[in-house]
Structure formats: C-alpha cells, structure tokens
Amino acid sequence: MGLYGVLSYLIAQRITEIGIRIALGAQRSQVLRLVLFDGLRPVFLGLLIGLAGGAVAGTLIRSILFGTSPYDPVVFAAMIGSLLLTAVAACAIPAIRALKIDPMQALRTE
Numbered sequence: 631m632g633l634y635g636v637l638s639y640l641i642a643q644r645i646t647e648i649g650i651r652i653a654l655g656a657q658r659s660q661v662l663r664l665v666l667f668d669g670l671r672p673v674f675l676g677l678l679i680g681l682a683g684g685a686v687a688g689t690l691i692r693s694i695l696f697g698t699s700p701y702d703p704v705v706f707a708a709m710i711g712s713l714l715l716t717a718v719a720a721c722a723i724p725a726i727r728a729l730k731i732d733p734m735q736a737l738r739t740e
Contacts, residue, residue, distance in 0.1 A: 634720040637669045641724040648728050649736025658729050665728050669721035677713060681706070 641648070648661055688700025 631720075633669065633673070633717060634723065637665075637721055637724040638727075640668070641665065641728050644728075645731055645736045648731050649733040652731065653733035653737065661728055662725050665725035666718075666721050669724070670717055673713065673717040677710065680709075680713075684709075 651661060651664075652658075684706070685701070692700050
C-alpha cells in the first residue's frame with residue numbers, strides 16, 4: 631500500500647509533464663515504461679539491500695534453526711517473486727491511470 635500511495639502521489643504531481651510528453655508525441659508504451667521504471671527502481675534497490683540483510687541475518691541465526699538452512703533458495707525465490715509481483719501490481723495501477731491522461735486537459739490545469 632505504501633508503494634501504491636507514493637506512486638499515485640508522484641503521478642498526480644507529474645500530470646502536466648505526462649500530458650506534455652503525450653502532446654509532443656510520446657507513445658503510450660513510453661509513458662507506461664517511464665512510470666513503471668520510476669516505481670520499480672526503489673523496489674530493486676530495496677530488494678538488493680534486503681537480500682544482503684537476509685544473508686547476514688541468516689548467518690547470525692544459523693544456530694537456532696533446526697532442519698532448515700538459512701540460505702534456502704526456495705525461501706529467497708519466493709520472497710523475491712512475491713515482492714516483485716506486489717511491486718508490479720502497485721506500479722501498474724498508477725501507470726494505467728497515467729495512460730488515460732488527456733494532454734489538453736493536463737495542460738489546461740496549469
């Protein structure tokens with residue numbers, strides 16, 4: 631919900647910019663890519679930091695884990711997959727809303 635809220639706010643602040651891009655001839659796919667990459671960039675950074683933190687934490691709690699490895703690839707893959715799926719879903723809704731911006735209406739709001 632936090633990522634969705636931040637992206638919705640950012641898209642609302644950039645309506646004029648997106649409207650200008652569309653009015654100047656930007657394809658809808660380019661606008662979609664712009665919004666998705668802007669939203670997924672912090673997710674990938676957080677994912678890298680989280681993986682490093684998980685590796686360190688796994689080393690620290692190795693002695694209290696019974697019958698399982700702290701570096702279980704299934705757990706890490708499930709975590710990465712669920713995070714990316716959630717992030718793409720949170721980015722897709724504001725991106726689709728950005729595609730529906732009417733350039734003339736966006737330019738008139740300024």
